[in-house]
Amino acid sequence: MTMYKLIALDMDGTLLRGDGTISERTKSAIQQARQKGVKVVLASGRPIEGLERYLTELGLTTDDDYALSYNGALIKNVGTRENICSQLxxxxxxxxxxxxxxxxxxxxxxxxxxxxxxxxxxxxxxxxxxxxxxxxxxxxxxxxxxxxxxxxxxxxxxxxxxxxxxxxxxxxxxxxxxxxxxxxxxxxxxxxKNSNKGNGVSMLADYLGIKAEEVICVGDAGNDAHMLEYAGLSVAMGNAFDDIKAIADYVTHSNEEDGVAHVIEKFILA
Structure with a gap:
């Protein structure tokens, strides 16, 4: 079984429930993955400001944490605030x-x-x-x-x-x-042209010395397609668009049913 080293999570429709919250089960699974040394990376179309309260809530705020904002146009070290990459x-x-x-x-x-x-x-x-x-x-x-x-x-x-x-x-x-x-x-x-979540996750993985086959990407919408195509294990949410489910290796539960926690428990913690 592959040892995964990085999991990239879309936010809206994936990590977040419809009301904008993260379930306790999902938070717990993320913490356990981090304790195993797995990088947990938020990969969102949102600006970095729109990720901050979730990064804080999940404790993803150290100099070893990274986030993709603006669909991968900006990759930031959350702790140092350094831009690893920006494509404008x-x-x-x-x-x-x-x-x-x-x-x-x-x-x-x-x-x-x-x-x-x-x-x-x-x-x-x-x-x-x-x-x-x-x-x-x-x-x-x-x-x-x-x-x-x-x-x-x-x-x-x-x-x-x-x-x-x-x-x-x-x-x-x-x-x-x-x-x-x-x-x-x-x-x-x-x-x-070079900004998409796939290129973003790929650049970050290269920067961290992680291979594509050691990466899981989870998403639900059209802006997640590039990173699902890149990932060693691509996962579509149960609530994902049909064309996203079609390119995924695995379809998990919906964002209302702890879909992200299920992926982490099955492929990282099991």
Missing amino acids: ISGKDLHDVYAVSQQIGVNTHAFSTELGLISPKLSHYTVHERDINGIPLTLIDFNELAEDHQIIKVMLVDEPEILSPGVEQLPVDYYDRFTVVRSAPFFLEILN
């Missing part, structure tokens, strides 16, 4: 995406290295992004930002019935220029 896009890219979003009639927001969460208007899902992560929002006309302004990611955010047809109208070349992932029915994320 530019203000010019943001201007392009914004122009397209206006043509297709979909709301948008972005994350800037300097300004944090930015948006041209206060739309419903931008407020949701602000509130779930507990971060400030700056209203700004994207076209006022310099072409070389550093952007971590830009998102199309809208009701699924508006977003889905909008996504169909994205320029075809976007899929070559960027990483384009659907992280929720109401979120489409556009990132640096």
